[in-house]
Amino acid sequence: EKNGFDHFMLKEIHEQPEAIKDTYRGRLRINDGIIKMAGIEDNLERILNANRIIIVACGTSWHAGLVAEYIFEDLVRIPVEVEYASEFRYRNPIITSKDVVIAISQSGETADTLAAIKLAKQNGAFVFGVCNVVGSTIARESHAGAYTHAGPEIGVASTKAFTTQITVLTLIALKLAQSKGAISKTEFHNYLAEMEAIPTKVEESLKIDGHIQEIASVFKDVPNFLYLGRGYNFPVALEGALKLKEISYIHAEGYPAAEMKHGPIALIDEQMPVVVIATKKGHYEKVVSNIQEIKSRKGKIIGIVTEGDTEVKSMADYVIEVPETIEGLTPLLTTIPLQLLSYHIAVMRGCNVDQPRNLAKSVTVE
Numbered sequence: 001e002k003n004g005f006d007h008f009m010l011k012e013i014h015e016q017p018e019a020i021k022d023t024y025r026g027r028l029r030i031n032d033g034i035i036k037m038a039g040i041e042d043n044l045e046r047i048l049n050a051n052r053i054i055i056v057a058c059g060t061s062w063h064a065g066l067v068a069e070y071i072f073e074d075l076v077r078i079p080v081e082v083e084y085a086s087e088f089r090y091r092n093p094i095i096t097s098k099d100v101v102i103a104i105s106q107s108g109e110t111a112d113t114l115a116a117i118k119l120a121k122q123n124g125a126f127v128f129g130v131c132n133v134v135g136s137t138i139a140r141e142s143h144a145g146a147y148t149h150a151g152p153e154i155g156v157a158s159t160k161a162f163t164t165q166i167t168v169l170t171l172i173a174l175k176l177a178q179s180k181g182a183i184s185k186t187e188f189h190n191y192l193a194e195m196e197a198i199p200t201k202v203e204e205s206l207k208i209d210g211h212i213q214e215i216a217s218v219f220k221d222v223p224n225f226l227y228l229g230r231g232y233n234f235p236v237a238l239e240g241a242l243k244l245k246e247i248s249y250i251h252a253e254g255y256p257a258a259e260m261k262h263g264p265i266a267l268i269d270e271q272m273p274v275v276v277i278a279t280k281k282g283h284y285e286k287v288v289s290n291i292q293e294i295k296s297r298k299g300k301i302i303g304i305v306t307e308g309d310t311e312v313k314s315m316a317d318y319v320i321e322v323p324e325t326i327e328g329l330t331p332l333l334t335t336i337p338l339q340l341l342s343y344h345i346a347v348m349r350g351c352n353v354d355q356p357r358n359l360a361k362s363v364t365v366e
């Protein structure tokens with residue numbers, strides 16, 4: 001059932017090209033120049049007239065929500081707030097009938113996320129669910145929704161659920177942007193074409209597994225890791241750190257690269273590996289100067305760069321290349337090597353990758 005892979009997590013990492021295709025199949029219609037999503041079409045006015053979109057989720061799904069915040073605000077120009085479901089529900093939040101709440105949940109059973117949407121509904125908000133498990137409670141409790149269609153995710157650490165959540169949220173943003181007239185025909189088409197090419201590019205990113213294993217073997221015994229990214233790749237840094245923590249038990253933190261100098265830079269010495277997402281486009285020069293700051297304090301740099309990069313390569317201790325795409329879609333590619341890096345480090349440390357200690361696949365307690 002692991003299909004020849006040693007662990008479900010590795011199998012699920014490798015399933016991503018197909019899973020992303022399954023997510024956009026039937027929805028992304030390049031030839032017609034449209035995106036087909038009944039859950040959005042049937043509620044178009046309600047969603048486009050929203051004062052704001054509130055995204056509620058936990059864990060990895062919350063990270064997907066953060067990526068969506070960048071995409072939605074960029075493309076749709078509706079204000080977005082991303083909330084931890086557990087914080088949102090307990091702080092007497094201001095919710096009105098002009099709000100649209102998007103709940104993101106792989107399992108569709110997370111107790112806090114479920115409670116958050118119930119609260120939102122009581123206050124008149126429109127609730128849109130993005131779930132993976134068909135017929136799950138959150139899917140049923142939502143007014144409308146879109147499934148990720150990633151297939152069953154068995155590994156406790158979420159992988160293909162994350163990339164397919166980003167995929168479906170990007171499709172939603174594009175559809176709304178087109179309906180609102182907020183995106184040019186050329187940009188829309190460009191996005192569709194690039195989205196269609198993502199599975200092939202994910203496949204390419206999976207091929208450099210051997211190189212990532214080498215890097216994993218260098219750093220497998222360190223006590224701490226830092227992950228940095230900016231813009232669309234800031235949430236990817238958070239997700240990279242979460243993945244490492246949960247399966248290898250190495251302490252890791254994700255930060256927006258520019259926040260480093262406001263505190264975390266104090267941690268940097270020759271023992272500290274720093275994973276920096278430094279793809280072309282998307283604040284590249286700024287990230288390069290963040291890398292210089294780390295270098296001058298002797299931190300070890302693992303750069304996630306665009307294929308053919310030379311500038312970061314000349315500074316970093318290690319680089320991992322990902323294919324080029326438009327900025328808004330880079331999280332779908334930069335996530336892949338970070339999943340593999342955590343996986344290999346965890347395996348080398350003898351950890352139970354598929355069932356990390358203290359964790360359950362779906363958190364149905366509050």
Ligand code: F6R
Nearest residue numbers: 059060061105106107110157158
């Ligand atoms: C991380 C992980 C958890 C879940 C979180 C939300 O790898 O698996 O952080 O992302 O518990 O779960 P869902 O998406 O099922 O609501």
